[in-house]
Amino acid sequence: MIRVLIVDDHEVVRQGLRFVLDQEDGVEVAGECANGEQALALTRALRPSVMLLDLVMPGMDGLDVLRRLGDDRPAVIVLTSFHEDERILEAIRLGALSYLPKTTAVDRVVEAVRAAAHGGSVLEPRIAGLLVRRMRGERPDPLSVLTPREREVLTALARGRSNVEIARSLSLGRETVKTHVSSILAKLGVTDRTQAAIVGLQQGLVPLDEALLDPDG
Template sequence: MTIRVLIVDDHEVVRQGLRFVLDQEDGIEVVGESGDGEGALRAVEALRPDVMLLDLVMPGVDGLGVLERLPEERPAVIVLSSFQEDDRVVAAVRLGALSYLSKTSAVDRLVEAVRAAARGDGVLAPGIAALLLGRVRRPLDTLTPREREVLAALARGRSNAEIARDLRMGRETVKSHVSSVLAKLGVADRTQAAIYALQQGLVPLDEAL
């Protein structure tokens, strides 16, 4: 079955280059182009493409705006962008983008992404997968087992001396663990850390101070 592709980018030379590349491939047909977000949404309705190559940075309705307004029966979306800012990447994936590639990606990788998208599979540029994993992981998941024990003790209202005694470690070691926990959780003090631990269910409420 032929994979029907819509190309959306505000630079005509980019659209022409993508069309030329994809038109050389068996089983892939470029059925339309658009240079802006509004035109992309109209083309999706009119052409019903299987896959859309979408630029994020466009005048008017940008790529994220297109993703937000796509109908329920949407094409598989491959974001092609020159930018890899954390917020744009995460927002695009959360809005349903299946793949995220740089415009400098190799031709065979682009073609692979189009074929994968038609199957419902995603392809991410190097570094993007690690970025997404880092953004979706809970701060609690970044703590070592020992740091989790220290955090639980903080939630129970224990002092550094009490933590040192209970966990059988030196006070300086406890102090180091506390500092690391605060940094990893992105909180300012022990009280905020304790509140976070309670919110995450690390310590039952009846055990908290």
Template sequence: MIRVLIVDDHEVVRQGLRFVLDQEDGIEVVGECANGERALAVVPALRPAVMLLDMVMPGLDGLEVLRRLGADRPAVIVLTSFHEDERIVEAIRLGALSYLPKTTAVDQVVEAVRAAAHGGSVLEPGIAGMLVRRMRQGERRDPLDVLTPREREVLTALARGRSNGEIARTLSLGKETVKTHVSSILAKLGVTDRTQAAIVGLQQGLVPLDEALLDTDG
């Protein structure tokens, strides 16, 4: 069962999302929050697998919630009415797996929830296109800029050939949390497997070549 927490300051939006998700097999809405402060307070108790997060709210906005979520964070899907490039890039850098407009079709929201539960990303075509353009224009000189500090640690371990279990023990994380980080790293770096991600880490100097072991089976 995929446990979902909805965080949005508009009650109508929360009710609509709950109605849609409650119709889906294998998905359970475990809570709703009208602000970021409340969301951070209930996450440890509710233990959602996925958080649907509004970007603009009174008090703590979506970006600040992303910054303050702990290591055992839920997978985050940002739902917003705003399309500011810098906010989108920052949300993804802070760990959001998907970034969808509030006008997104309900079936795509459901798809994003199911994907996020397994560490996958769903990006609206316009947003995906913007990210590709940003990369091609060289606005990010360092391809690792989009990674969170924790994701850099996981990528460093990947470049050393560590399995998910070894990474979990070394970084004191749950194995499922490591899987989520790995999936996020693959999506952000635009690679398809752990070995390709490890090679990027090596190219960026995270690990000396003589310490690299690229037999990364997971």
């Protein structure tokens, strides 16, 4: 019997996963919880064979759970709505066997649970490709951590657009643009919008002759 622990801070997600897994022969949901602290406690108490683990939760997040699990750990499947490649790769480095987005079809989730119980992995092709490139020592794309909207904002930054201009061109509020810019700076590890724009130029988001860097934004 494959005993599964579901760890997710959204009750609806937990209920959906429980419903799906309870229909499967040879699979039972041993327990569920909403945060990392409970996950560690239930792992010790219930000894599940597989853990479905959300990466982003209040308090102790999924990466912290992976860091604190002992040697006698369940097979971990990261199931999350966030698509930051570096976080996903870090989860795999910390021992997660599989990564699946929450939009994954239910049969794919069941496949991942059965595979994990036997030490197997199920990965999105994009993540598998990233792992292969890392193993080959290829330099990762620094923009891979950005969402599609953040790439649009960074492209506008590389063209020297102000927040007002970006908001107008992308039909966003000014505060939303400021939030995107702050996220871009944090993800790229730079301190201002000019440095971010330079990264965008280096990665070919816009031709150099279209760049009008404006540090004041």
